[in-house]
Each structure stands twice: as structure tokens, then as C-alpha cells.
Amino acid sequence: xxxxxxxxxxxxLGTRILPVTKAMPKEMLPIIDxxxxxxxxxxxxxxxxxxxxxxxxxxxxxLEDHFDRAPELEQKLLESGEAKxxxxxxxxxxxxxxxxxxxxxxxxKGLGHAILLAKEFIGNDxxxxxxxxxxxxxxxxAISELCDAFEKYxxxxxxxxxxxxxxVRKCSSVKAxxxxxxxxxxxxxxxxxxxEEKFSNYAIMGRCVLTPEIFGLLEKTERGAGGEIQxxxxxxxxxxxxxxxxxxxxxxxxxxxxxxxxxxACIEEGLRREEFGDxxxxxxxxxxxxx
Numbered sequence: 001x002x003x004x005x006x007x008x009x010x011x012x013l014g015t016r017i018l019p020v021t022k023a024m025p026k027e028m029l030p031i032i033d034x035x036x037x038x039x040x041x042x043x044x045x046x047x048x049x050x051x052x053x054x055x056x057x058x059x060x061x062x063l064e065d066h067f068d069r070a071p072e073l074e075q076k077l078l079e080s081g082e083a084k085x086x087x088x089x090x091x092x093x094x095x096x097x098x099x100x101x102x103x104x105x106x107x108x109k110g111l112g113h114a115i116l117l118a119k120e121f122i123g124n125d126x127x128x129x130x131x132x133x134x135x136x137x138x139x140x141x142a143i144s145e146l147c148d149a150f151e152k153y154x155x156x157x158x159x160x161x162x163x164x165x166x167x168v169r170k171c172s173s174v175k176a177x178x179x180x181x182x183x184x185x186x187x188x189x190x191x192x193x194x195x196e197e198k199f200s201n202y203a204i205m206g207r208c209v210l211t212p213e214i215f216g217l218l219e220k221t222e223r224g225a226g227g228e229i230q231x232x233x234x235x236x237x238x239x240x241x242x243x244x245x246x247x248x249x250x251x252x253x254x255x256x257x258x259x260x261x262x263x264x265a266c267i268e269e270g271l272r273r274e275e276f277g278d279x280x281x282x283x284x285x286x287x288x289x290x291x
Contacts, residue, residue: 003128003147003209004051005121006044009114010037010132011057011105016257025060026256027132031265032273036256037063038094039135045097047144049128053101053121055114067100110228112218119215126150126211129231134206135265137272138251142207145249149183150209156238157245158186159207161253165195168203172232174239175199176246184246186239191232202246204232205253213238 014021020029027037037054044052056063070091077088101121105114115129128143136142146157160174173193176184189204190197208231217234238244254265270280 001126001151002048003126003150004049005125006049006052006128006130006143007055007115007118007122008037008040008044008052008130008132009055009111010060010063011055011108011114012133012257013057013108014133014257017259017262023059025056025063027060028062028066029256029262031135031254031262031269035066036135037066037132039137040130040132041067041097041100043136043141043143044128044130047128047141047147049143050098051101051121052098053103053118054132055105055117056102057105057108064102067094067097069095108228110223110230112221112229112231112234115210115231116215116218116229119212122212122215124212126209129208129210131206133256135254135256136205136207136249136251137254137265137269138249140250142249142251142253143209146207146209146247149245149247153183153245155243155245156211156214156235157209157247158189158204158235159249160184160202160246161205161248162201163203163205165198165201168193168198168201169195171203171205173198173200174202174204174246176202179245182248182250184248186244186246188239189232189236191230202248205249207249208235210235 010027014026017026028035031039041052054063074091077084103117105117128147130143142159146159149157169192172189172191174186175188176186178184188199190199214234217237221229221234223229255261271277
């Protein structure tokens, strides 16, 4: 079954990168000239997803503004002719990415609670989840790799990467048995495990495909790590009973809640840009000689 709906939880406070997130949502932090949330929406849209719900919170109305029409700006760019045509096209292209809806999480009760707010929107359809602070860049959209695995194996899917122990402790470790080079069968998982509790160094990295069954489980899930309702705790039930699939996606994941990761994302995206990639490469080489 083709995945046509997605949920993007973007309600977090961004405390790890204060003070910038005191007034600016981390999902709006730019990677060169596009905010993180736009990269995520574009990933979903390029994977065939047509309906997207973004879960926000108080103080994040700027996310809605970003995907809204801006008639005055559009007209000004249009009147400038060829000089601003590329900018005009980039603005207008956002309007046709997907049908985008917003709902506000009124209390910070965790990722699981945020996903639960999309229950009516999802209905009886399987759906993708793209975490609002995880930007994944690469030739193939990460969520499309997960959607392909869902269609092939018929089970809920998580996107994973093999990471060092210090990263596993901040994420979710999965108990994984290899099926192919980058596909695994998952029978258990653990949220933010202690070193002795981890199942493997394969950690869930901001992408999953779920069925509506998850909502009934989330409604019964008690507060877990951090005193929040954790999505992992509900997915764990599915992993233990029905089993899940894990895909080690091919793209590069950047945590937009981490200062160094934001810096790396800007540099790597800059190197890919045709208009100044070569100049940036020369600058980095010159800078390296002085270090």
C-alpha cells in the first residue's frame, strides 16, 4: 500500500541550542537559504506523500507562515522580471509540495503524545513520521526507502544508523537481525538505554512508517524516559508481538538540535551547491592551512 500521509512532530523547545531558540523554532533554522522544516517537507513530497500534518506548539506560528502564500512578496518578485525569476519560482514551488495542515500540542508531553494528535488526520491509513529536528540529505529520500520496505515486508518500519555508544544513549537502540545489507528484522527496542541495556549500536534516526495500530498503543502508554509519552515505548509493543523492519537509510542525517550538527549541515550543503561549492572548497582548504 502506497504511503500518502505523513506526520512531522515539530513541537520541541530546542533547549540544546539556546539562546537562538528562545524566539526562533529550531525547525526554522536555515541550512544555507532554506529552513530545516522545508528540507523535511520536500523529502516527504518527493517520496510521493501528498498529505502532511505538522505538530507545532506555542510560539511556532512562523512555521505556518513559511508555507503560506505571500502575495505582496510574490508580486514584487514577479514585477522584477528575469532578475528575480528564480527566487519567484522557488517561493511558488513551495505552494505545490503537498497539502499541509497544522495542529498545536498544547503541553510538552513527548513525541508519543504529539503523534497521537494526528489520529483523526491519519484515519485508517499507514503513515510516515519524519522528526522535525532531523534533516536527512542524500540522492535518495530517506523516507522513500522506508516506504519501499513497508510495501515489501508489510510491517512497520524504523530508519536506523549504526552509531557510537555515546549516540545510542541519546536515541533508541534496536534488536536487529540482518535480512539484507541494509534491511533488518526488529524484535525489540529500548529508549535512551544505559550501556548495559542497549540491544545494538543501530539507533532509530528520525524516520519511521507506522500503521494506525500505534494510536491505540499510545493511548495506553504511560510516561517513560524524561517523564514523557515515548513513541518508542509504543513501537516496542509492535516489535515484540508482530515484529518490525529497520532500514539503514543511505542519506546523511543532521540533528538540528545539535550546534555542531547544524554547522556540519551548512558546510556539507554548501559544498553541494553549484553556485558556490567550488569557492567554499577553496576557502576550507585555505582555512585548513592556518589551523
